[in-house]
Amino acid sequence: MARLKPMAGRLTGLAPRLSTMDRTRDQARAAVKRSRAWYSSKRWQDLRWQVLLEAGFTCARCGFASLEKRALVADHVEPHREDEVRFWDRSNLQCLCWTCHSRDKQREEIASGR
Structure with missing residues (x-):
């Protein structure tokens, strides 16, 4: 019976292309939406x-708590839609958590047409 060859050597070449694709996608988004630059500012x-x-590193929806940098996000309750005043409004x-924001809330916004 034939032996399988290790894949590790072949897969390592994919990483640079993926990061290049991500960088290109982000640049295209930034060109269309000026708010993309706001997210990378010190103010944001x-x-x-x-x-x-203020939230005690706890999700307002499901109660998930974490100190991991990427596990929680500051979410706009009402989408800002490129409105700079609404974007920076602390009460908004x-x-x-990442799941509530990137899965659940996005589905709700799409369903409601926001």
Whole structure:
């Protein structure tokens, strides 16, 4: 019976292409939506941190708690739709876990047409 060859050597070449694709996609998004730049600003990082601290690093929907950097997000309760005032409005932000934000809330927004 033939032996399978290890795949590790072949798969390592994929990583650079994936990161290049991600970078290209992000650049295309940034060209269309000016709010993309707001997310990488120090002002946003400080505001995001404030939201997470005030929430005790706990998701407002499911109660998931984590100190991991990527596990929680500062979410806009009402989508900002490129409105700079609504984007920076602290009262429009809540702490959500990645699952509630990227799966559940996105489905709800699509279903409601927001």
